[in-house]
Amino acid sequence: MRKFILTILVCVLVTVLSACSSSSSPGASGSVKIDIALFHTENDAFAQVFKDWSAKVKEKTEGRVVFHPHYSASLVSLFDTLDSVSNGAVDAGILSAGAISGHIPAMGLVETFGVFKDEAAYKSIYQEATPLLSEILEKRKVKLLFWSPGGIDTLAFHRSKTLQAPDAFKDLKMRTAGRWQAEQVKLLGATPVTMDPSELYLALQNGTVDSTLQTVGLANAGKLVEVANKVTSLKIPLNTVQWVINPDVWAKISPEDQKIIMELSNEAGLNAYKAVETKEVTDLESIKSSGGEVYQVTDAERAALLDVLNQVNDKIVAEAGEEGQQLNEILKKYR
Structure with a gap:
């Protein structure tokens, strides 16, 4: 009888331990399922880049590695993603x-903008800076898979006016x-307000902010035109996003599949500019059809804005240490 009870207890313990294992643990088939935190919605440019890349990963690894997305910061906020991936609370994230x-x-x-x-x-x-960016992020205990532009065009939203000249931004509260980016907004004479993208719609609606500079994809997905229909297309690229994974989760993937993933990641990173740009064309048309009054700046207006915005670069370099000096040596060759 005692032997029978002991056998039952062992079986129960095995069942409990199996149920409690993390989503990134290899299954019976050797597959690794990875939860990835995405701050954006399922319908923007980043989502398309992710879907194409993750589908290829699943195909080329024959289902041994599968990334499971959690959109709209449902797993963790954008500002907490680095710490969460680093400490293993989240498998991977953007x-x-x-x-x-x-x-x-x-x-x-x-x-920065520009x-x-x-x-x-x-x-x-991308080709020159990726090894350095990988080292920088590795020191923060995350592995870089690939990165991409945050946006190819920057849109300025306001309820009542277009914002095509530097002095148009004076005294505005801007997300x-x-x-x-906050320092650049100050150079334009505005007051910066930092908040998660998911909070922006209500902030524009209730006047917590007067305006925002936003990517086309996030603006369209967030339906910002419903609360601020004066839209200025500045034609200025902004920001970058990084797809990263926890090193312990990465170690669960076989060397062969790691090689496959990094090859696909390099391809995705190099092609991301065009992928984001193509999706932005569609998204901008969607913003127009939803009531957005879109003004596109002239080349002269764009240059005037960049003359102000680019003044921040020397200050960044002065504070960015050796890593920043190395990265700036690459960037300044292509400005």
Whole structure:
């Protein structure tokens, strides 16, 4: 009888331990299922990049590695993603340079409005800077898979006016995504307000902020045009996002599949500029059809804005330490 009871207890214990194992643990078939925290919605440009990349990962690894998405910051907020992936609370996630530059000063250099000149410059920077960015993030106990532009066009939203000239921003309360974007907004004469993208709709609606500079994809997904229909297309790339994974979770993947994933990641990163740009064209048309009155700045107006915004770069470099000096040496070749 005692032997029978002991056998039952062992079986129960095995069942409980199996149920409690993490989602990233290899299953009976050797597969690794990875929960990834995504701050964006399922319908924006980042989502399309993720879906294409993760589908290829699943196909090329024959289902041995599967990324399971959690959209709209449902797993963890954007500003908590770095710590959560680093400490293993979350398997993987997407970061934003704007959200982490306060903790990693060098990332301020790839946060700002005007970070890339064009697609050719982005691809050159991607190839040269990725090893350095990998080292920078590895020191913070996350592994970089790949990265991409945060946006190719920056949209300025307001309830009653277009914002095509530097002096148009004076005295506005503006939502920004990070420290250095906040400094750039100050250079325009506005007051920066930092908040998660998920809070922006209500903030515009109730007047907590007067305006925002936002990517086309996030603006369309967040339906910002419903609360601020005066839209200015500044034609200025902004920010970068980084797909990262916890090193212990990465170690559960076989070396062969790690190689496959990194090859696909490099491909996704290099092609991300065009992928984001293509989706932005569709999203901007959606904003127009939803009532957005869109004004596109002239080349001269764009240049005038960049003359002001780019004044922040020297200050970033001065505070970004050795990592920032190394990254700036790459970036300044393509400005």
